[in-house]
Amino acid sequence: MNAAATPRSVGAGFAAGPPQGETAPSGGSAAHEVASVGAVDKTLALGLLSDMLRIRRMEEKAAELYGQQKIRGFLHLYIGEEAVAAGAVRALQAQDNVVATYREHGHALLRGLGMDVIMAEMYGKQQGCSRGRGGSMHLFDRQRRFFGGQAIVGAGLPLAAGLALADRMQGREALTACFFGEGAVAEGAFHEAMNLAVLWHLPVLFCCENNLYAMGTALARSESQTELCVKAASYGMATRKVDGMDVVAVHQAVQQATQQVRSDGPMFLELATYRFRAHSMFDPELYRDKSEIEAWKTRGPIHTFSARLKAQGTLTEQEFLALDSAAQAEVDAAVAFAEAGSWEPLEDLLRDVTTPTPEAQSCATGRGVS
Ligand SMILES: Cc1ncc(C[n+]2csc(CCOP(=O)(O)OP(=O)(O)O)c2C)c(N)n1
Numbered sequence: 001m002n003a004a005a006t007p008r009s010v011g012a013g014f015a016a017g018p019p020q021g022e023t024a025p026s027g028g029s030a031a032h033e034v035a036s037v038g039a040v041d042k043t044l045a046l047g048l049l050s051d052m053l054r055i056r057r058m059e060e061k062a063a064e065l066y067g068q069q070k071i072r073g074f075l076h077l078y079i080g081e082e083a084v085a086a087g088a089v090r091a092l093q094a095q096d097n098v099v100a101t102y103r104e105h106g107h108a109l110l111r112g113l114g115m116d117v118i119m120a121e122m123y124g125k126q127q128g129c130s131r132g133r134g135g136s137m138h139l140f141d142r143q144r145r146f147f148g149g150q151a152i153v154g155a156g157l158p159l160a161a162g163l164a165l166a167d168r169m170q171g172r173e174a175l176t177a178c179f180f181g182e183g184a185v186a187e188g189a190f191h192e193a194m195n196l197a198v199l200w201h202l203p204v205l206f207c208c209e210n211n212l213y214a215m216g217t218a219l220a221r222s223e224s225q226t227e228l229c230v231k232a233a234s235y236g237m238a239t240r241k242v243d244g245m246d247v248v249a250v251h252q253a254v255q256q257a258t259q260q261v262r263s264d265g266p267m268f269l270e271l272a273t274y275r276f277r278a279h280s281m282f283d284p285e286l287y288r289d290k291s292e293i294e295a296w297k298t299r300g301p302i303h304t305f306s307a308r309l310k311a312q313g314t315l316t317e318q319e320f321l322a323l324d325s326a327a328q329a330e331v332d333a334a335v336a337f338a339e340a341g342s343w344e345p346l347e348d349l350l351r352d353v354t355t356p357t358p359e360a361q362s363c364a365t366g367r368g369v370s
């Protein structure tokens with residue numbers, strides 16, 4: 001039987017049960033969710049749902065492949081946080097820049113990098129978007145203005161300020177959306193970027209994905225001020241806190257924020273979210289209770305949104321299954337692409353390690369240096 005055409009029973013549809021890793025809400029919370037949602041048309045709703053499903057299915061597969069040692073090195077999953085990338089990236093324009101962290105598979109995918117080149121990159125194959133040299137943490141695509149994939153906490157913020165400054169100097173009409181975890185607010189780079197962005201009126205949308213933990217450190221154990229908007233506001237920046245588990249809330253907030261950034265300068269959004277999986281594949285998760293994770297799973301972004309759309313009459317079970325099947329088929333094709341890919345040849349090992357000097361180039365070509 002074709003797995004791509006037949007949704008798996010786990011996570012197949014909200015009628016059969018929530019997607020893997022999510023728990024159906026109980027009691028009155030579902031009704032509350034329905035009441036709190038903003039109105040979206042059907043095309044947008046299905047697009048947002050599809051975006052989240054594509055990320056979820058890709059990452060579930062990546063976790064499985066990691067267990068098989070097909071993917072090695074570091075792997076940080078975004079499972080549980082999909083509403084942030086889905087809601088936000090769809091609100092951006094093609095000319096905008098995107099900067100993200102090592103938890104960036106979803107942002108890259110929705111920015112338009114093919115799932116096949118992402119998967120090949122995770123495998124370390126030379127058909128990957130970074131020619132297999134970056135791996136999971138260093139997805140990159142200049143054409144789509146996706147500037148990483150940053151492994152260093154906080155490193156994306158000054159880069160975002162620099163991209164926005166470059167756009168200004170080159171007369172490009174674009175903004176830079178910078179995604180980072182709440183752990184970055186402890187870094188000097190965060191404060192320097194906040195300060196310069198406001199001082200120079202740079203078009204940067206700072207999107208802080210507050211999932212409450214930086215590896216095993218809870219925010220309240222490392223920060224005296226846990227209201228992150230207060231920190232950004234101290235630099236004179238406009239701020240807003242958003243429910244990052246609600247894809248519509250994120251989408252509408254980012255849409256409004258992009259208008260503000262394009263006309264009035266930088267803005268800081270705190271997106272309250274939660275990762276359902278460990279920090280990375282090496283994390284025994286001793287710092288949080290299982291009951292906390294289960295409680296957050298009742299707010300899982302895919303099943304709550306699906307339930308809400310169904311209650312509104314915007315989504316049928318068949319439509320959900322079709323979106324899920326399409327996502328699964330895309331994953332299957334991406335894995336086949338990565339499997340068929342090739343390793344970089346040994347003679348390329350030193351390529352890009354150092355910039356060739358004119359002398360070295362002349363030796364290689366046999367021509368003298370003028
Ligand atoms: C400058 C720096 N310090 C430490 C690390 C090790 N490290 C990797 S991820 C991480 C936690 C970051 O947490 P957060 O910014 O909240 O992002 P999340 O992983 O929760 O998405 C740390 C400390 C690093 N990569 N860079």
Ligand SMILES: [Mg+2]
Pocket residue numbers: 181182183209210211212213214215
């Ligand atoms: Mg965090």
